[in-house]
Amino acid sequence: MYSFFKWISRISSNQSQKNKRLLSAVKTIVGKKPINLEIYELATKHASVARTSKSGFRESNERLEYLGDAVLGAVIAEYLFKKYPFKDEGFLTEIRSRIVNRESLNDLGRKIGLDVLIEYDANRKNSLSHRSIHGDTLEALVGAVYLDRGFKFCKKFIIKKLIIPYYDLDQIIKNNPNNKSLIIEWAQKENKEVRFEVVEIKNKRHFKEFTVQVFVDDEPVGIGYGTSKKKAEQDAAQKSCEFLDL
Amino acid sequence: MYSFFKWISRISSNQSQKNKRLLSAVKTIVGKKPINLEIYELATKHASVARTSKSGFRESNERLEYLGDAVLGAVIAEYLFKKYPFKDEGFLTEIRSRIVNRESLNDLGRKIGLDVLIEYDANRKNSLSHRSIHGDTLEALVGAVYLDRGFKFCKKFIIKKLIIPYYDLDQIIKNNPNNKSLIIEWAQKENKEVRFEVVEIKNKRHFKEFTVQVFVDDEPVGIGYGTSKKKAEQDAAQKSCEFLDL
CATH class of the missing domain: 1.10.1520.10 (Ribonuclease III domain)
Incomplete structure (x- = not known):
């Protein structure tokens, strides 16, 4: 008891x-x-x-x-x-x-x-x-x-x-989710080859951090970071748009 | 001046x-x-x-x-x-x-x-x-x-x-927008022919009023009213579901 x-x-x-x-x-x-x-x-x-x-x-x-x-x-x-x-x-x-x-x-x-x-x-x-x-x-x-x-x-x-x-x-206003398609359309028009590549995935305690690099004709353009592939791609796309003046 | x-x-x-x-x-x-x-x-x-x-x-x-x-x-x-x-x-x-x-x-x-x-x-x-x-x-x-x-x-x-x-x-809770598909599925299973027919459109001052009649094997079942064909169909479907005990 x-x-x-x-x-x-x-x-x-x-x-x-x-x-x-x-x-x-x-x-x-x-x-x-x-x-x-x-x-x-x-x-x-x-x-x-x-x-x-x-x-x-x-x-x-x-x-x-x-x-x-x-x-x-x-x-x-x-x-x-x-x-x-x-x-x-x-x-x-x-x-x-x-x-x-x-x-x-x-x-x-x-x-x-x-x-x-x-x-x-x-x-x-x-x-x-x-x-x-x-x-x-x-x-x-x-x-x-x-x-x-x-x-x-x-x-x-x-x-x-x-x-x-x-x-x-x-930043949110600038970070247009359409940046990726902007670059792809631009590349098609300019007859260039563009690719988004995950170059690193870090394991943090509660989440992952992705690093994505944009290449245009194998030349690195913008690099981006995010907790998902999609977010890192968006970040990289935005920086590439700034770099390419799109 | x-x-x-x-x-x-x-x-x-x-x-x-x-x-x-x-x-x-x-x-x-x-x-x-x-x-x-x-x-x-x-x-x-x-x-x-x-x-x-x-x-x-x-x-x-x-x-x-x-x-x-x-x-x-x-x-x-x-x-x-x-x-x-x-x-x-x-x-x-x-x-x-x-x-x-x-x-x-x-x-x-x-x-x-x-x-x-x-x-x-x-x-x-x-x-x-x-x-x-x-x-x-x-x-x-x-x-x-x-x-x-x-x-x-x-x-x-x-x-x-x-x-x-x-x-x-x-009424809103009862008025399931899926009532129409409920009746159609039931009719298929029972091998009956079902149709929704607009039987009247009244011109009110600011809107129209539709009357829709549901027929099962040419027998009238439920009748419904609404300001659009869709609404009248939903109303008719609900009443038909009640009538048919679906």
Whole structure:
């Protein structure tokens, strides 16, 4: 009997350790202590470790992700609307989609340290739904902040803690995903041979870093870096466009 | 000289008449007088009558439409999130898209009376961009309300003045756009011949009303109504599914 109580108390002490860690992480990431810690707990719970509620509903962070995605979209829409008063809605829509695309949110989720908070089933680590786990959790966190502290605070959190420190808007605007096709079209017209080559892949702790070199008629032009082949290619394409004055 | 002043004063009196009309319309639709009437003026200005600002930028309601679309999405996301605590994100996303799809927003824009407020070039009335003019203006209006009165008020406006009075959520949930394919699949399996027939098109003042009848082996099953062939077909499909117990 004594050891049973010890076991129970160890479990509850583990839980309270975990809660303390989450509380302090939320405070660091969001800038204020959670009012309702439970929402943040749910935000970090991947579908692979969903819990079944009393009503039989399987609870994970997917509903919060749906909510956070919508709130993030609205806040960034307004931010760009006000920052670029003389740009049309096509420009605003394009820049917003470059900010909130899956890859970019995944990067951001990792950068703010969500990887140590996410609860998931490690056995299913390589499954499809894990590819975007950091971005999904980031959206769920935004949903949690919105429910916990309201729109005004959540908006400030998104702009001051996510957009301003982690996004270089000038760079994003310059970094046209069509740069690669620009170069290919130019090369066809000029009758030159162009190729994008991955010249290095470094294994960092939580991600890979790709290096891509663009060659025109075997001459190196621009070199680019990124956490995926595609991103490194885009970076290399942009630098090559600058170099070639396209 | 005298007649010049008379002309100027007639123009400004026309403008003030127009402003009064807009002010009273916004008050009726939104529930409160505008603080900044100019934003609402812009919200009703279709791209076909865009004005060129001092900086050379062509101003119409398209930027506000982009903003309003995002705010509307976030508010409805939260509304459904809270209304259906035990439904998963797939359900919530689907129902939201049924509420904010182009056709549904167009209908709503007409119902709240935006047609008399929209400024557009009537010569280009039948062009592609006019097809969704009521829905687009509705989104722009939401953007204007958000900028004029903030998130909290705008959220109340969307829920109390748009969603609750104009959307029957039970009906929307039942009205599965896949009902038509359900019937077709059933008919194939049962070796029956099924057809959807437009049996009447009524010309209403601002829109058409379609009546569609579903026949199974030449026997009439469900009958449906809508402002487009597609909507009437969906309505007829749903009623037929109920009748056939599919």
